[in-house]
Amino acid sequence: MNIDEKGRILLPSSLKKVLADLNCFKLVLTNYISDGYKCIEGFSLQDWLKFEEKLKSKSKFNPKIQKLENFYLSRASECEVDCYGRILIPSYLRSYAGLTKEVSLTSSLWGFRIWDRRVWELVIENTEKELATDPSIFEEADL
Numbered sequence: 001m002n003i004d005e006k007g008r009i010l011l012p013s014s015l016k017k018v019l020a021d022l023n024c025f026k027l028v029l030t031n032y033i034s035d036g037y038k039c040i041e042g043f044s045l046q047d048w049l050k051f052e053e054k055l056k057s058k059s060k061f062n063p064k065i066q067k068l069e070n071f072y073l074s075r076a077s078e079c080e081v082d083c084y085g086r087i088l089i090p091s092y093l094r095s096y097a098g099l100t101k102e103v104s105l106t107s108s109l110w111g112f113r114i115w116d117r118r119v120w121e122l123v124i125e126n127t128e129k130e131l132a133t134d135p136s137i138f139e140e141a142d143l
Contacts, residue, residue, distance in 0.1 A: 001102070001103050001104065001105060002101055002102055002103070003089070003094070003099055003100070003101060003102075003103055004086075006088065007088055007089050007090070007091060007094055008082075008086040008087060008088045008089070009086060009087060009089065009103060009105070009114070010084065010085055010086050011081065011085045011086065011087065011105070012105060013085075015105070015112065016081070016085040019044065019081060022044065022046070024044045024045065024046060024081075025080060025081045026044075026045040026078055026079065026080055026081070027042050027043065027044060027045065027078070027079045027080075027081065027087060028042065028043045028044075028045055028048035028076050028077065028078055028079070029041070029042045029076070029077050029079055029087075029089060029090070029093055029114070030042075030072055030073070030075050030076040030077070030093070031071070031072070031075045031093060031096045031097065032072075032113065034113070034123070035123060035126070035127075037115075037119050037122070037123050038096060038097050038098060038119070039097050039113045039114060039115045039116075039119070039120075040089065040093050040096075040097045040099075040113065040114040040115075041108070041110075041111060041112075041113050042111050042112045042113070042114065043110065043111040044111070045078065047110065047111060048076070051110075052073075055068070055069075055073075075092070075093065075096070077090045077093065089114065097114065097115070097116060097119075098116045098119065099114070099116050100116060102116070102117035102118075103115060103116060103117055104116075104117050104120040104121075106120065
């Protein structure tokens with residue numbers, strides 16, 4: 001998947017269908033770190049609002065909540081899905097995640113992630129190596 005010169009990506013048809021079925025045409029993107037690698041995390045607007053409501057039940061004086069607000073919430077951006085199924089990734093998020101030309105979009109339990117393709121390949125390679133040396137790394141998932 002490529003980013004065009006304006007910073008837009010075309011969402012995969014499977015994601016476009018899910019969003020259309022949910023009548024969801026707005027997404028929220030924010031910076032994220034997974035296993036030490038920077039990427040962008042994305043949510044439907046509805047899921048993001050649910051997340052914010054959960055946070056509002058926490059003390060705003062909790063230092064961990066303050067860090068979450070400073071890092072995660074302050075950089076969040078609402079993005080519209082255009083009539084072609086594209087989203088414009090804000091330049092500050094593209095820069096944060098090191099997105100250049102080729103990107104990978106991956107699913108997560110809570111939404112999706114956008115990675116620079118080279119970074120995503122490195123994440124997969126490192127995870128495979130770790131799994132090969134320690135097959136119990138997924139034990140905590142307890143599935």
